[in-house]
Amino acid sequence: MCKENHYSDRQLTEMIHKGGLRPSAQRIAVLSFVANAKRHPTADEIYGVLSDKFPSLSKTTVYNSLHALVEVGLIRELEIESGNRHYDLAPQPPHSHFVCRTCGKIVDMSMPEGVSEITTPGFQIDCIDVYFKGICPECLNKKQRQNSKLNN
Amino acid sequence: MCKENHYSDRQLTEMIHKGGLRPSAQRIAVLSFVANAKRHPTADEIYGVLSDKFPSLSKTTVYNSLHALVEVGLIRELEIESGNRHYDLAPQPPHSHFVCRTCGKIVDMSMPEGVSEITTPGFQIDCIDVYFKGICPECLNKKQRQNSKLNN
DNA sequence: ACTAATTTTGTAACGATTACAAAGATGTTA
DNA sequence: TAACATCTTTGTAATCGTTACAAAATTAGT
Numbered sequence A, B: 001m002c003k004e005n006h007y008s009d010r011q012l013t014e015m016i017h018k019g020g021l022r023p024s025a026q027r028i029a030v031l032s033f034v035a036n037a038k039r040h041p042t043a044d045e046i047y048g049v050l051s052d053k054f055p056s057l058s059k060t061t062v063y064n065s066l067h068a069l070v071e072v073g074l075i076r077e078l079e080i081e082s083g084n085r086h087y088d089l090a091p092q093p094p095h096s097h098f099v100c101r102t103c104g105k106i107v108d109m110s111m112p113e114g115v116s117e118i119t120t121p122g123f124q125i126d127c128i129d130v131y132f133k134g135i136c137p138e139c140l141n142k143k144q145r146q147n148s149k150l151n152n
Numbered sequence C: 001a002c003t004a005a006t007t008t009t010g011t012a013a014c015g016a017t018t019a020c021a022a023a024g025a026t027g028t029t030a
Numbered sequence D: 001t002a003a004c005a006t007c008t009t010t011g012t013a014a015t016c017g018t019t020a021c022a023a024a025a026t027t028a029g030t
Helices: A009-018 A025-036 A043-053 A059-071 A137-150 B009-018 B025-036 B043-053 B059-071 B137-150
Strands: A075-081 A084-089 A095-100 A106-110 A124-135 B075-081 B084-089 B095-100 B106-110 B124-135
Touching: A009 A025, A025 A043, A025 A059, A025 A084, A043 A059, A043 A084, A059 A075, A075 A095, A075 A124, A075 B075, A124 A137, B009 B025, B025 B043, B025 B059, B025 B084, B043 B059, B043 B084, B059 B075, B075 B095, B075 B124, B124 B137
Parallel strands: A095 A124, B095 B124
Antiparallel strands: A075 A084, A095 A106, A124 B124, B075 B084, B095 B106
């Protein structure tokens, strides 16, 4: 349920290279951020963090990099909320996502039994996205504490 | 796999009323379109069709209506592609969606066995979205025909 | 080092959505 | 039915994520 992976720049460089892309410093940084971030970031979040490291970084570059990395299959787009694409490292065991409707946090969950193997006659299924929406434990706790406060 | 429901204006009016909203002509029309459309429409599509019937219709009204109807739980937002929200009637047996990556068509599918009953300790799960992405039978056919043409 | 191809960058444009305020319609109460 | 408060609609302007484009910079291969 938690991602502890740490991808070294060396690994990331090789991944980008294998994808047929040039491993520019910006691309490595973008991929690194997506790969090692706990929460699946948006282009804007990536830009915000990386522009410290690359003062000249352009938002277009972030978008370019993300597109290129999606193109070669290194990362995946999560369509969680219209108007805000989130990105996730692609070559992982298939998993689903929980989205907290209170704090917006996205948590990796295991993929429900059997879903990955589903086929439907006539349809070619390339990928499966499962999104659980609700309230995460932290927000549930906060809520409870607020409620008990009211009852005192 | 196919929706044949036909909701009368009388039914829709009552649904809106029960939700605590005023059943204005525009709202009824919006809800009717979402309820009876085969493909889950976007705000823009709804506006395009309804502006014939309501020459004075404003796009803002479509958005307002959709928001209000979502608010009271009559319709649901599908987050299929960032930058284009689709809408679906809410009070249906839970189902999943197939999205064709070629023609963009959205097809209702049955909900995979057991997914609706999933619980996770500590999390409050309010709803579950399952999206299959791939190529629909029609587009697969077209592709095949093109390929066989090339081989002649 | 030279050349071609790729990548970055900044600016401008785009499209979906939202904010806002005025005008219009509706429901309620007397 | 008249008066009033409330809810809806409408149009315009603004916002925000994303894309288009062209010039400058970088990289890879000869």
